[in-house]
Amino acid sequence: MYTIGINFMLTTSLLIFFIGLSGLTVTRKNILVTLMAIELMLLAANLNFVAFSLYLDDLSGQIFVLFILTISATESVVGLALITAYFRLKGSIVFERIK
Amino acid sequence: MYTLIILLPLISACFAGLFGKTLGFKGSSIFSTICLSIVLLISCIVFYEVSVNNCCVYIKLTSWVDSGALNINWGFLFDSLTITMCFIISFISFLVHLYSTEYMSHDPHLPRFMSYLSLFTFFMLILVTADNFVQMFVGWEGVGLCSFLLINFWYTRIQANKAAIKAMIINRIGDFGLVIGILLIFVNYKTLDYATVFALTPLLKEKTTNFLNLNLNLLTVIGIFLFIGVIGKSAQLGLHTWLPDAMEGPTPVSALIHAATMVTAGVFLLGRCSPIYEFTEDLLKYVVFLGSITCFFAATVGLLQNDLKKVIAYSTCSQLGYMVFVCGLSHYEVGVFHLANHAFFKALLFLGAGSVIHAILDEQDMRKMGGLKNLLPFTYSTMVIGSLALIGFPFLTGFYSKDLILEVAFSKYDCSGYLSYSFGTISAFLTTFYSTRLLFLAFLSNTNGYKPVIENACDSSYQISTVLGILAVPSIFIGFFFKDMLVGWGSCFWGNAIYNSPETANVVDSEFIPGFYKLLPIVFSLFVLICSFYLYTYSSKFLFKLKISSLGKKIYNFLNKKWFFDKIYNEYIGQFFFHFSFSVSYKIVDRGIIEILGPTGLSHFIKKISLGLHKIQTRYMYHYLFVMLAGVSFFLSIRQFWSVLGETFDYRIAFIFFLQFFFLFLSHGKKN
Numbered sequence: 001m002y003t004i005g006i007n008f009m010l011t012t013s014l015l016i017f018f019i020g021l022s023g024l025t026v027t028r029k030n031i032l033v034t035l036m037a038i039e040l041m042l043l044a045a046n047l048n049f050v051a052f053s054l055y056l057d058d059l060s061g062q063i064f065v066l067f068i069l070t071i072s073a074t075e076s077v078v079g080l081a082l083i084t085a086y087f088r089l090k091g092s093i094v095f096e097r098i099k
Numbered sequence: 100m101y102t103l104i105i106l107l108p109l110i111s112a113c114f115a116g117l118f119g120k121t122l123g124f125k126g127s128s129i130f131s132t133i134c135l136s137i138v139l140l141i142s143c144i145v146f147y148e149v150s151v152n153n154c155c156v157y158i159k160l161t162s163w164v165d166s167g168a169l170n171i172n173w174g175f176l177f178d179s180l181t182i183t184m185c186f187i188i189s190f191i192s193f194l195v196h197l198y199s200t201e202y203m204s205h206d207p208h209l210p211r212f213m214s215y216l217s218l219f220t221f222f223m224l225i226l227v228t229a230d231n232f233v234q235m236f237v238g239w240e241g242v243g244l245c246s247f248l249l250i251n252f253w254y255t256r257i258q259a260n261k262a263a264i265k266a267m268i269i270n271r272i273g274d275f276g277l278v279i280g281i282l283l284i285f286v287n288y289k290t291l292d293y294a295t296v297f298a299l300t301p302l303l304k305e306k307t308t309n310f311l312n313l314n315l316n317l318l319t320v321i322g323i324f325l326f327i328g329v330i331g332k333s334a335q336l337g338l339h340t341w342l343p344d345a346m347e348g349p350t351p352v353s354a355l356i357h358a359a360t361m362v363t364a365g366v367f368l369l370g371r372c373s374p375i376y377e378f379t380e381d382l383l384k385y386v387v388f389l390g391s392i393t394c395f396f397a398a399t400v401g402l403l404q405n406d407l408k409k410v411i412a413y414s415t416c417s418q419l420g421y422m423v424f425v426c427g428l429s430h431y432e433v434g435v436f437h438l439a440n441h442a443f444f445k446a447l448l449f450l451g452a453g454s455v456i457h458a459i460l461d462e463q464d465m466r467k468m469g470g471l472k473n474l475l476p477f478t479y480s481t482m483v484i485g486s487l488a489l490i491g492f493p494f495l496t497g498f499y500s501k502d503l504i505l506e507v508a509f510s511k512y513d514c515s516g517y518l519s520y521s522f523g524t525i526s527a528f529l530t531t532f533y534s535t536r537l538l539f540l541a542f543l544s545n546t547n548g549y550k551p552v553i554e555n556a557c558d559s560s561y562q563i564s565t566v567l568g569i570l571a572v573p574s575i576f577i578g579f580f581f582k583d584m585l586v587g588w589g590s591c592f593w594g595n596a597i598y599n600s601p602e603t604a605n606v607v608d609s610e611f612i613p614g615f616y617k618l619l620p621i622v623f624s625l626f627v628l629i630c631s632f633y634l635y636t637y638s639s640k641f642l643f644k645l646k647i648s649s650l651g652k653k654i655y656n657f658l659n660k661k662w663f664f665d666k667i668y669n670e671y672i673g674q675f676f677f678h679f680s681f682s683v684s685y686k687i688v689d690r691g692i693i694e695i696l697g698p699t700g701l702s703h704f705i706k707k708i709s710l711g712l713h714k715i716q717t718r719y720m721y722h723y724l725f726v727m728l729a730g731v732s733f734f735l736s737i738r739q740f741w742s743v744l745g746e747t748f749d750y751r752i753a754f755i756f757f758l759q760f761f762f763l764f765l766s767h768g769k770k771n
Contacts, residue, residue, distance in 0.1 A: 024721075025728060027721070
């Protein structure tokens with residue numbers, strides 16, 4: 001059976017997390033990209049939880065993942081709603097204008 | 100009865116000062132004069148009891164400071180030195196009170212004046228009757244305060260204000276020395292009682308003390324600092340400038356403070372501390388030197404002053420020089436004897452001068468007087484008696500003490516003895532000359548005054564004449580009567596009050612000095628007296644020519660301007676301190692360092708920082724995000740690297756960084 005080491009998983013999730021982080025800081029135009037970057041960071045955290053849950057043979061990690069998925073879904077819903085509302089008001093969603 | 104001597108002047112001061120309005124002018128002056136007359140009466144009785152019957156009295160009223168090793172009592176010690184001073188003070192003070200009732204009768208603040216005079220007497224009595232150094236210091240400061248109040252009595256005059264401040268400050272310099280001396284005594288003896296200190300002194304003869312990192316003999320250091328106090332209070336050279344300026348006060352004040360009592364406190368202190376000074380031979384030489392220089396200096400300056408009171412003030416200074424140098428020659432009893440004699444005739448001179456000034460509408464310039472002999476015959480005769488006593492005319496009071504001083508100076512047979520003898524003798528000639536000049540210019544010469552003034556001049560009435568008459572008697576006789584008792588060979592008058600070490604006693608030697616040197620001062624003084632009388636009467640043109648010759652002008656200027664002491668003090672020391680206090684302590688320290696580090700700088704700094712922090716908030720979302728990221732990573736890395744950093748990081752460095760930031764921000768702010 002082909003197994004993946006815990007280190008590989010952790011490095012991967014860290015990389016994904018940093019990609020999300022850099023997307024968050026570097027993006028200046030598109031607010032949708034920001035939301036996506038936040039989603040990416042949450043997913044990286046989820047991946048980490050899953051990896052540790054398997055490694056430590058502990059179920060609570062996976063329960064946490066379910067909770068985080070729920071919360072991230074609601075959060076992106078609220079975020080998108082806010083963006084929609086904002087777009088109605090201002091007619092654009094360029095990030096730089098949001099102060 | 101003994102404490103009544105001290106309490107009565109205080110009561111008088113309180114009543115005249117607090118209830119002056121109720122008591123009225125007459126009431127307050129009569130009340131205080133009666134109080135002082137009772138004091139005089141008591142002190143006569145006490146004088147008989149303490150010094151004639153030889154029984155010292157010690158009264159402990161109550162404990163004052165009681166903390167650990169420091170025990171200070173309100174105690175009163177009446178021995179022969181104290182009671183001699185007490186008698187002089189109460190006698191002069193009573194007469195001055197009596198004199199002031201008429202002299203100041205038209206002054207709107209007469210009760211206040213009486214109150215100050217009584218308060219002064221109270222403090223002076225505290226000074227002389229104290230049994231420890233701290234209580235003595237109470238009196239010492241108190242008389243300084245009262246002299247401030249009295250010099251400044253006519254407080255609307257700027258000159259009086261300045262003179263009073265000067266007197267206070269210059270006295271304070273001396274007091275500073277005295278305080279250090281007292282502290283040194285306490286540190287080394289662990290007590291401040293006279294009795295204990297003087298009993299312990301021989302034990303500490305060899306002890307050294309560390310002062311300013313120098314190991315010096317303890318007694319010498321104490322002696323030096325006590326002597327600085329003496330210099331200030333007794334107006335010795337260096338700190339003498341306040342005394343002539345203090346003539347701005349009313350004339351009775353000058354008589355009381357600057358002739359008879361306050362300035363004698365220094366000589367009293369020398370006599371009182373004789374057990375300490377007897378073990379400091381080197382210091383005594385310096386005391387002799389300073390005393391004789393003062394004596395000479397003041398006599399030369401007195402020669403060419405034109406203010407009636409200033410001449411007498413300088414003669415006081417000169418006579419104090421005699422007293423101090425004879426104390427330096429270890430003849431404290433002779434010093435106190437001269438002090439006693441001087442008190443009477445100098446008070447007479449001052450009060451006589453007051454009478455003259457009163458008669459001619461407060462004119463003090465001698466050049467505008469003259470010809471008062473026939474107008475003020477009584478004042479003239481008393482002034483002649485006073486002046487002759489001051490000169491040391493044979494068989495008057497001054498003769499007995501001054502001649503004795505010069506004799507014991509000559510019989511010292513060392514450098515300091517000869518120095519003081521020669522200075523003392525020259526000063527005796529000069530004294531003769533300026534006394535004659537004073538009498539001549541004021542009384543004998545043709546009049547220079549204005550006609551309306553001269554027409555109205557007449558002798559003062561009852562109180563002033565009575566006082567002058569009473570003072571003339573001791574000025575003639577007291578030296579003769581008390582010489583054998585006070586300084587006579589084998590007299591046990593002083594008992595333990597004054598200590599003379601066997602090595603320095605040369606009473607016998609003074610009887611065997613060559614007749615020439617014994618007679619020199621007196622014969623030459625008489626010669627100068629006749630000469631100056633002749634010069635002023637018959638050849639005043641010669642004197643005038645002498646004065647306007649080129650060398651004469653320079654000498655006249657030099658002496659008339661008091662050796663330029665005031666000029667030097669004002670221009671170099673005074674200006675320096677004014678400059679220092681403005682540009683260094685005010686501008687650099689107060690407004691500079693303290694303000695930059697303190698209120699202004701700190702608030703600016705905080706403001707700057709908060710503005711900077713405010714600017715970080717750009718309202719761009721991605722900037723916030725970046726700061727968040729940076730912050731998180733910073734804290735994470737600190738957490739990780741703490742084990743390494745914690746070893747080397749020092750909190751104190753943070754302070755330096757803080758200061759650096761501080762100045763960085765400030766300098767940055769200035770450019771903006």
